[in-house]
Amino acid sequence: MALVVFYEKPGCSNNTRQKQLLSRSGHDVVALDIRAQGWTPEGLRPFFEGLPVAQWFNRAAPRVKSGAVVPESMPADEALAEMCLDPLLIRRPLMESGGRHMAGFDEAAVADWIGLARTAEPIPETCPRSDGICSLPGR
Template sequence: MVTVVFWEKPGCAGNARQKALLRASGHALEVRDLTAEPWTAERLRPFFGDRPVTEWFNPAAPRVKSGEIDPAGATPDAALALMVADPLLIRRPLMQVGTRREAGFDQAAVDAWIGLAPTERPVTDQCPKDDPSHAIACRAAGEA
């Protein structure tokens, strides 16, 4: 399979499930701390491709959820400046295989890109604490 450079927020249960799925699919991971990486706008921009700026942001980031930051009103340059200053704003995980870079974890897209093992429940880039059914499953699994 492939080696995936995987930038995560340490301790994130969603990222833990994503890594488990990638490993179960035969991929090797080079895991990095998203919040400790020395990001620049130039390094970060390629992860978002042609997605709209609103999709660059982590919708569960405290500053987004509180309304302090409105992704819909951000220009690309402003969004990158905000994310460089506060990496928790970045939609995660960030992944790189070879020269291709992606942000977020859309299971179907990742499967089409590098291949994934089948799962009973979809794995996404949404925080499980935002979905009551996932939160219940996480508590039962001890992931809260």
């Protein structure tokens, strides 16, 4: 199976379920805090290849929800610069394996890429909480 580097926000319940699905599918997961990576525009760009700029953003990020950042009106270079300054803006998870990069967790795309075990119900990609603060109970 694959070695997957998984950039997450620790404590995010969706990221936890996504990592569990990868592990149950036989993959080795190396989880890293997306906020602690010292991102550069060049380092982030491969994760978003082929996606419109608006899909690069975490819709639950406080600055997106408040309207301070409007993904639909941001040029790519500005979006990458803002994400480097505020990693909470980055759509999660970011994953890399075998030289390929992916932003977000589209189960069908991940299954086509590295393979996934079937689940009873899909894991949501966005935070299930209305306040956007995604965490595990007790954290």
